[in-house]
Amino acid sequence: MTDKPVSKVLVLDDSPAHGENLKRFCEENDLVGLKVRKNRLFSVLRSNIDLGAILYADDYGGSAAANAEIALKIHAVRPELPIIIRRQTAATLDDLPDGMRRVLCAAYVSSDMAALQKLIGEYIFSLEYPNALVRGIAEITETVLAGQFKRLALSCDTPYIVRDRIIFGEVFSLIPLESAWCRGYMMLQTEEEAILDLLGGDGPADTGADFRRVNSLLGEITNLIWGAFRNRYVGDGAALSGSQVQVPLVVNHKHKYISFGTENPQLCFLYTLCDEGSGRPVKLYQRFVFNLSWSPEDFKEVEGVDAMVESGELELF
């Protein structure tokens, strides 16, 4: 796993001439380009919860009318995803119909990939995440998960930046992260049945696994990660500057959508636990949403954290 986050972008651009150009661009700019067949576009959009943006071509639909219709549909399905369009002649939205202009965020031309790079920086990598923080979060979480699920194989994907707001699975936890350099939330999302299967295998036979055990386990994992995060990055110097602004969080159950009141991209980690016996994976999405305050220039680890008593050991007074 690298410390530098990447981002997945859906590439809706069939131009063979531009294809190689775009492939190289993605490799050079920490993007993972995903292609999809046209007949699967909307099922992929509905199911793919970890996208950063959509790279669209103005000839993707085959005609101006079809192109506009597809763009409007994409926006209707995933309004939170920025759509950046490649134009044939000029990097402008001005000559496009009103409706289409409203759903596109910016335009570029293939002869000026520096402009696209700037747009990617603006719409996806707009928040800088220190490598030490990204690495530390993964270390903390892997330690906690390994402690809770001792018999399972654990892996962590390369962290990535997402713009979408779709909730994975059926159960998630949310805990505030408050420090002088960040204010926001950590969210853990997972599938209830997969966790129930794990608990069923591990728990006492007479108790029976139910959803409350899933809730409790997810809560405790969240608590352990939160505690380790605080110990490592917040410490006693948790003094918060400025006013304690809060914004409402909105959860739409019907659409499995959560809003933190900001368009800020989120830092996402995907952990996979696998029981080698059954081979069934359990996915755990961890998202960091610094929606209230973000000052990475003030980020630092708590001094002497390595000298602290190791977890699980008793420090007697």
Added chain:
Amino acid sequence: MARILVVDDSSTVRDEVAGFLTKNGLDVATAVDGKDGLAKVKADAGLKLVVCDVNMPNMDGLTMVEKVRGELGNKTINVIMLTTESSPAMKERGKAAGIKGWIVKPFKGEAVLETFRKLAG
């Protein structure tokens, strides 16, 4: 009468800690937060050791210990904090309230069992 009271708002932790101690022959009761823990300390004179989380709803663990010492006047019951917190300021507050020790989660039972036995004896 139980000898050890495990106070934690997480049922996962309560089950894990109480289950481990019970399996090792100790009498264990549980409480779901500081308020519940305070009531159980008050009601059970046989308790010798409290294993207590810090961050809990209704009443946090350090406030609970301070009330056990102050309001209940119980200066003898042993208290170990079991928490994700490791801040020196919190530990100092715990020491001032007369706690015996501090464990940063996760709980590793085998490492502390003998000490728990002595403190609950």
